[in-house]
Amino acid sequence: MLSQTELICRLLLAAVLGSLIGFERERMSWAAGLRTHMLVSVGSALIMIVSSFGFADILDNPHVILDPSRVAAQVVSGIGFLGAGSILLRGEVIRGLTTAASLWSVAAVGLAIGGGLYVAAISATLIILFILAGLKPLEKWYFESRQRYKLHLIVDEGSMTIHALELALGLGSSRIKKFVVRQGENEPDTDEVLISFARLSEREFSSVRLQIERIKGVRRIEDNTAHD
Known part of the structure; x- marks a missing residue:
């Protein structure tokens, strides 16, 4: 005991x-x-x-x-x-x-x-x-050492939703790290969309970028940055 x-x-x-x-x-x-x-x-x-x-x-x-x-x-x-x-x-x-x-x-x-x-x-x-x-x-x-890409989009107001993005990207939508929509500051009737992707190769990102450009309502892509 x-x-x-x-x-x-x-x-x-x-x-x-x-x-x-x-x-x-x-x-x-x-x-x-x-x-x-x-x-x-x-x-x-x-x-x-x-x-x-x-x-x-x-x-x-x-x-x-x-x-x-x-x-x-x-x-x-x-x-x-x-x-x-x-x-x-x-x-x-x-x-x-x-x-x-x-x-x-x-x-x-x-x-x-x-x-x-x-x-x-x-x-x-x-x-x-x-x-x-x-x-x-x-x-x-x-x-973080894996490649991460960001896109800054200018789109028609209300046209970009996470659902629309997932439909356009299909399986690629699983790589979305961040999705932010805010009202456009410089242009009327627009939204600014910030999208961050993780664990994408450069070739995969190019394909994703083209798919996003084809989404209805996307006016242009302001910039994109990549981190290695």
């Missing part, structure tokens, strides 16, 4: 490790932030402690068999409801999968602390933090 000091230390360590991961999510302004991750980690640690040591007084009974892994398995599957709550549908884009995964991971960290696997828990926390914070700049650099 654990001593009271050991029990408290495990719960505190679970809270600390959970807070490290939660702080990174809090910094990104996600719903599941610092306190949520701490609670998941501490709760998972406590459940593991209860599962492993909470029934010590009845283990001498020959008809009782204790399997701590059963409770741990329920934590791993049950944490899904919190993960689902952190996933948001914004327009047609799903956001929050990484935060859901971090909640699932921090539950595993709590279980490891509850089971006394300190090295594994601390190592996992460092790896998770590297994945969440350390890899993000590399990921951003990788995608």
Whole structure:
């Protein structure tokens, strides 16, 4: 059976490790932030402690068999409801999968602390933090290093919509990174349209540009810029 000091230390360590991961999510302004991750980690640690040591007084009974892994398995599957709550549908884009995964991971960290696997828990926390914070700049650099093109269009007022653009481009519409329409400042009855494309080759962009020029209502393309 654990001593009271050991029990408290495990719960505190679970809270600390959970807070490290939660702080990174809090910094990104996600719903599941610092306190949520701490609670998941501490709760998972406590459940593991209860599962492993909470029934010590009845283990001498020959008809009782204790399997701590059963409770741990329920934590791993049950944490899904919190993960689902952190996933948001914004327009047609799903956001929050990484935060859901971090909640699932921090539950595993709590279980490891509850089971006394300190090295594994601390190592996992460092790896998770590297994945969440350390890899993000590399990921951003990788995608920004791919060619990105922008178009500035002058079109008839109300003629350019995202639906019309998608119809004209077909599969190419999946490369649209940004689409902004604003009222024309220099010409009456016109709109200015800013379109940004990601992960296009120069040949693909030329084809996309021609397709856009053919859309009804497009008066001209003011400029286009490419980033390598």
